[in-house]
Amino acid sequence: MHIFRSTQPEKQIFNIETLFFGLLVFLWAFEAQSSQLEEGVAAYKSQEYARAYQILKPLADSGSAEAQRRLGVMYRHGRGVQQNDEIAINWYRKAAEQDHLLAQNSLGIMYRFGLGVKKNPKEGAYWLKRAARKGYRKSQENIGIMLMQGDGIKQNYKEAAHWLTLASKAGSAKAQLNLGLLYLSGNGVVQNESHAMLWIRQAAKYGNQKARLALAKAYRDGLYGLTKDIELARQWYEKAGVPFK
Numbered sequence: 476m477h478i479f480r481s482t483q484p485e486k487q488i489f490n491i492e493t494l495f496f497g498l499l500v501f502l503w504a505f506e507a508q509s510s511q512l513e514e515g516v517a518a519y520k521s522q523e524y525a526r527a528y529q530i531l532k533p534l535a536d537s538g539s540a541e542a543q544r545r546l547g548v549m550y551r552h553g554r555g556v557q558q559n560d561e562i563a564i565n566w567y568r569k570a571a572e573q574d575h576l577l578a579q580n581s582l583g584i585m586y587r588f589g590l591g592v593k594k595n596p597k598e599g600a601y602w603l604k605r606a607a608r609k610g611y612r613k614s615q616e617n618i619g620i621m622l623m624q625g626d627g628i629k630q631n632y633k634e635a636a637h638w639l640t641l642a643s644k645a646g647s648a649k650a651q652l653n654l655g656l657l658y659l660s661g662n663g664v665v666q667n668e669s670h671a672m673l674w675i676r677q678a679a680k681y682g683n684q685k686a687r688l689a690l691a692k693a694y695r696d697g698l699y700g701l702t703k704d705i706e707l708a709r710q711w712y713e714k715a716g717v718p719f720k
Contacts, residue, residue: 512541519545524555535566543570544578551581551590560591571602579606580614587617587627596627607638615642616650623653623663632663643674648681655686659699668699679711687715695720 515530528549534542547566550559564585570578579602585591587599600621606614619638622631636657642650651674657663658671672693678686691711697703712719 512539515542516545519549519554522554524549528555535569538573540570540573540575540578543567543573544575544581547578547581560585562591564591571605574605574609576606576609576611576614579603580611580617583614583617587621594627596621600628607641610641610645612642612645612647612650615639615645616647619650620653623657632657634663636663643677646681648678648683648686651675651678651681652683652686652689655689672699672701679714684715687711688717691715691717691719 511530512534515527515534518524518527518530527545531539531542531545535546543566547563547570548554549556550563550566552558564582567578567582567585571582583599583601583603583606585599586595586602588594600618603614603618603621607618615638619635619642620626621628622635622638624630636654639650639654639657643654655671655673655675655678658667658674660666664670672690675686675689675693679690688711691708693699693701694704694711695708709719
């Protein structure tokens with residue numbers, strides 16, 4: 476008498492084991508790549524650029540966004556390789572297309588100033604905004620200043636103030652200075668000397684020389700709601716590395 480036995484459980488066990496083994500292989504490969512990336516980054520930071528390149532290049536070729544960005548930096552500044560902006564922008568683009576925020580910022584700057592590519596501020600603004608929308612402070616600062624100055628794109632003080640405010644709250648001294656200037660002029664925001672000096676003072680405390688000079692002159696002449704104070708003016712001139720005038 477023939478007894479029929481289903482093979483379905485055996486097939487299910489085989490499939491589960493296959494999937495589990497595949498997952499282990501993937502995790503091992505991921506850990507190995509992460510370890511190599513850490514080694515490459517460590518070599519780069521130690522200024523062992525030739526070794527860093529040997530480690531990072533295969534990783535970049537296999538799709539590692541961070542390795543691609545690092546190669547972009549190396550070619551941009553000629554570290555361990557011959558300086559080449561065209562190759563740099565190629566690596567930046569590969570990483571930027573994978574949503575690497577630092578690479579998007581670098582790519583935006585390259586397009587803004589025409590480094591390794593035909594100058595295209597609109598394309599630069601596109602990449603800067605992509606990173607800015609995801610909270611990257613440097614891109615918020617850069618796009619804010621571009622919009623404030625009308626640098627290759629339509630001037631828009633209100634939008635500039637938006638990005639500069641975000642970057643300022645995140646600690647960008649350059650953004651704080653420029654936001655202060657917007658409050659002084661009333662462009663894109665309601666004019667407010669108190670707010671202006673608050674941001675300029677913050678930028679000065681973070682070491683921005685232009686902000687320190689602006690604060691020194693404001694104390695020297697009693698400008699923008701500040702009481703004239705020669706001693707404070709002298710201190711800020713000294714911090715800016717400029718003789719008191």
